[in-house]
Structures are given as C-alpha cells and as structure tokens.
Amino acid sequence: MILPIVAYGDPVLRKKAAPITQDYPKLDELIANMFETMYGASGVGLAAPQIGKAIRIFVVDATPFADDEDLSEKEQAQLKTFKKAFINPEIIEETGDEWAFSEGCLSIPGINEDVFRCPNIKIKYQDQDFKEHIExxxxxxxRVIQHEYDHIEGILFTDKLSSLKKRIIKSKLAGISKGKTNADYRMRFPDKKGR
Known part of the structure; x- marks a missing residue:
C-alpha cells in the first residue's frame, strides 16, 4: 500500500526515532509498504519518519543508480542488486574526505542541493529477521544510507547547507509545508489549510 509522504515542517521529521523490537506489529507489511511508497515516488531510499513513524527503520533500493556511466564497474555491480531494509541501524564510522553530491528528498520535493558527506561508512543494523550485520x-x-540514517536521527539534508543556501531556500521550504509543491505522489502537509 502506498502511504502519504510527510512533508517538510512536520515535527516527526525532527524526532530522534526509537528502536524497535522483533514483536513490532506487522513489521513485514510496514517494510513492504515503505518500499511500495518509495517506488511510487521514484525514490531510492525512505525512512520511517517520512511516513509519520518515529521508529528506526529505513529502506534503500539503489538499483536506479546502477546505470550511471560515471561510476566504476564495481560500484555499478554493487548498486545493481542493492535492496535492503535497515532496522535499528547505527553508523559506527564515517571516513574519508568529504565530497559534494546533489541531494534531494521525498519530504522536500523540488529542492536539490550539494551536500558534503564522507565517502566511506561502517554500519551496524538488523535485517528483517533481526539478524545483526556490520557492513x-x-x-x-x-551517501544514500547516510541520508536515510539522518532521517532517523531527526536531521534533514537542508540542515547540512550553508547559512546562505538556507536563507535562499527558506521561502520554498515554508511553501512545501503549506502544500505548495508539484510532487506527483501523495503527501501529508503539516501547515496546509483545510486539511
């Protein structure tokens, strides 16, 4: 089932999400719905807060990036088959020289900006069977994983922009929270009149 995506300005996007246990109700259904919602919005990642749940889960399907000719064959091969749910993740390490890449967010449609992130991460998480992995x-x-991980920490990519960039996009962000956007997927707006 495709769920509405929570728009910028909703308090759930600013909460540090809570861990879940194996008995979380209808977890498999929730994860399936998250993937379906992400695909419906042409995304490559979606975190639970983006569907209004302040819990530590995000899903990633990086296969759309696999055709990028600027990537190495190794990276293309890795992306081609990458589809995963991360439960209760914890980034243990971020290393390397930060690099910029234009990021967007399903909760902030129509805004893309260069964000600097470390190129290497080590992450601990549980899969759908609650088996622990360190990868x-x-x-x-x-980068995709860091972006989604930020969501469960209550951080948005716009928080990582310079103060000048933040000032430039401030009115656009206010507009998004009021429903003034052209997203071609269902959204839930915190400040929309007549909801």
Missing amino acids: EYDGLLA
Whole structure:
C-alpha cells in the first residue's frame, strides 16, 4: 500500500526515532509498504519518519543508480542488486574526505542541493529477521544510507547547507509545508489549510 509522504515542517521529521523490537506489529507489511511508497515516488531510499513513524527503520533500493556511466564497474555491480531494509541501524564510522553530491528528498520535493558527506561508512543494523550485520559501504551507496540514517536521527539534508543556501531556500521550504509543491505522489502537509 502506498502511504502519504510527510512533508517538510512536520515535527516527526525532527524526532530522534526509537528502536524497535522483533514483536513490532506487522513489521513485514510496514517494510513492504515503505518500499511500495518509495517506488511510487521514484525514490531510492525512505525512512520511517517520512511516513509519520518515529521508529528506526529505513529502506534503500539503489538499483536506479546502477546505470550511471560515471561510476566504476564495481560500484555499478554493487548498486545493481542493492535492496535492503535497515532496522535499528547505527553508523559506527564515517571516513574519508568529504565530497559534494546533489541531494534531494521525498519530504522536500523540488529542492536539490550539494551536500558534503564522507565517502566511506561502517554500519551496524538488523535485517528483517533481526539478524545483526556490520557492513561497510562507499561512494553513492554510502551517501544514500547516510541520508536515510539522518532521517532517523531527526536531521534533514537542508540542515547540512550553508547559512546562505538556507536563507535562499527558506521561502520554498515554508511553501512545501503549506502544500505548495508539484510532487506527483501523495503527501501529508503539516501547515496546509483545510486539511
């Protein structure tokens, strides 16, 4: 089931999400709905706060990036098959020289800005069977994971912009929270009149 995506300005996007346990109700259904919602919005990642749930889960399907000709064959191969749910994740390490890449967010439609992030991460998480993993990622995949991880920490990509960039997009962000956007997927707006 495709769920509405929570827009910028909703308090749930600013909460540090809570861990969940194995008995979380209808977890498999929730994860399936998150993937379906993400695909419906043409996204590559979606965190639970973006569907109004302040819990530590995000999903990633990086396969759309696999065709990027600027990437190495190794990176293309890694992206081609990458589809995962991360439960109760914890980034243990971020290393390397930060690099810029234009990021967007399904909760902030129509705004894309360069964000600096470390190229390498080590992350601990549980899969859908609550089996624990510790894995390392780099490049574009690391970036997608960092972006989604920020969501469960209550951080948005716009928080990482310079104060000048933040001032430039301030009125656009206010407009998004009021429903003034052209997103071609269902959204829930915190400040929309007549909801």
